[in-house]
Amino acid sequence: MINDLNEILSTNARGMKKSEIRELLKLTQDPEVISFAGGLPSPESFPVQELYDILCDIMKNEAQVALQYGATEGDTLLRTLLVERYKKMGLNISLKNVIITTASQQALDLIGKIFIDRGDKIIVGLPSYLGALGAFNSYGADMVGIPLDEHGMSVTKLEEVLKDLQSENKKPKFIYIIPDFQNPSGITMPKKRRLEIIELAKKYDVLIIEDSPYRELRFEGEPVETMYHLDNSEQVVMLGTFSKIFAPGFRIGWVVGNEHILDKIVVAKQSTDLCTPPYTQRIAARYIEQGLLDSNIKKIIDLYREKRDAMLEAFEQYMPEGVTWTKPEGGLFLFLTVPEHIDTGELFLDAIKEKVAFVTGSSFYCNGKGKNTMRINFSYSAKDMNIEGVKRLAKVIKSYL
């Protein structure tokens, strides 16, 4: 072993931190703990029987494609089906605008890799998805946080920051946004807000990264067009994934955007994993082709709506005064705020004793704030467990009041 490992690590590696979520998930392996901590889809949502037939068919009829190396940009069949699917949603894109990644997390990593030099500014929500913060941090990004209001990222604050950065001649590399059922807040951006942010992005010539893993899991209300759709000038790069609507175990996501940007992502991807597994890509392709994805999404929506409802009711019933929470119209998460004097990091340890887990909100704040918040997942546990877990959590919170 070399004498001093630290001495030979890259500057970025020295700044990397273990994901708190993934470490916490280990603590919550105890089967008695009701975990609101992960971002896991419910196992009930996995279409096991339909998959069985598809897997077998692929191994019978197209094993030689599925088992071989594939193109870095992804399986052409899967990309074509995604293009068709977007066209049905009114989005006019073609094959050159879609590439496949090893789930969204890889897209976030590759975006970090092609855009971020150590010290570069990027703009994220306060709070924002932990895994994205981790990916951008791993390239040494200097993240500027913009607070969210009930409609998502604040336009006033965003313009202030963009103006300030412009005056310092520090152009941010991109604005990272999750407009639908944001992780961790559960907030969805209305159309007006999306348009205002796109306008700002154009005015200040800044790219928008629209991360959209939960969009299709809408339980109620009307969908708002994606920012990619509303923009129409390719100021936006959009990320999608099958992890929440099909199965995370296949690790398949995609990126929609301007072909020159995708080209750069593909070159970066070549050296990171050559290609996403052709086998799991082909499974996803056949699954869409047989029209199974859309019916599976309907099934998941019904399942998660019920779980969310049960949880929101339990909150109303059990939470003490002074505790507030968001009421998401879809997705997997809601965000809970406790009185300011409570640190959810401390509270977490007592919660574990009471056999309930969550993720501390501060993990999602690039500035370390949000000490009195927590992210609650409602998709994973069974409905009854959601209710029981809220009871336990309420008890712990009360002990801090």
Add this chain to the structure above:
Amino acid sequence: MINDLNEILSTNARGMKKSEIRELLKLTQDPEVISFAGGLPSPESFPVQELYDILCDIMKNEAQVALQYGATEGDTLLRTLLVERYKKMGLNISLKNVIITTASQQALDLIGKIFIDRGDKIIVGLPSYLGALGAFNSYGADMVGIPLDEHGMSVTKLEEVLKDLQSENKKPKFIYIIPDFQNPSGITMPKKRRLEIIELAKKYDVLIIEDSPYRELRFEGEPVETMYHLDNSEQVVMLGTFSKIFAPGFRIGWVVGNEHILDKIVVAKQSTDLCTPPYTQRIAARYIEQGLLDSNIKKIIDLYREKRDAMLEAFEQYMPEGVTWTKPEGGLFLFLTVPEHIDTGELFLDAIKEKVAFVTGSSFYCNGKGKNTMRINFSYSAKDMNIEGVKRLAKVIKSYL
């Protein structure tokens, strides 16, 4: 679209080049072209029938593990089986010394990510695996090439370079070596050479990255212990993969090494893809558990030995004087050298006209040399096609003499 994409790219992204191999592979899609260009395993080597049963069983019995997110360090079952497999080979490692990656290419990328700051020195063979050069280049590595002799990396040259760098106070981050059936040269390092290099690495306190994708595909002669095995002090980090002995379409590789280094790789991996597909990991695990991997390797060895033999015979028969080639005892590749005045980059275009393809050797030289060399793959095409391809290639080479 933003005004100037180039302006917002990272410095490293500006320096990334498309992999010549992957671009060439596109040119060689013409079914009439006999391609010696790729590094593809033969489709005949895929154990389709055995896989069929395993896939179906997993979907019946353990879909909920296979379809869910998994641990970043990899499936514990698969890691345990790898540990047992190495123990049978005489290597005393434990679970903490093995993690799973999205094939070897991801391991190369993560090693780049945790060790390389822009401008850092690393040491590679002249020639060396293109995909590794690409991964290290994507972090801005300043690669120092060490010529190979018939036993692999030259010890004298290596020590010269290590001494020079030491005198300039520029410690290289690691030495990258493929000791078995090297890509692209096909050369295998004898035990003595491995020990000498390990000794140098210890003397100069430099890590060795031992990349070992072909090791188990030995057609003849006795296997030499891995450098990891010979070292015993964790100066070496070793990479393995199922891509050449099972199926590249699953994208599964692994890293064996000191736990503190693996820990850093795991943290970096968290933000690059969260986890390697649990489904394909479980397939590999069940495949090993049922004892199928070892019999499959035997099958592949017989298949590739025959293809190599056919190719070597064809070289003897058809190649003009002045052309030389390596005679690998295993693996997928051999390396061909033509007279110095011939540029294989030019020759490539004429070869394509004659419906035969290869990869120009210079792609494997970090210093751009090797213009009169080429890498020849013998594993992918059928035996007869190997012979026919050599005939065509010989014809093109003759036209340059």
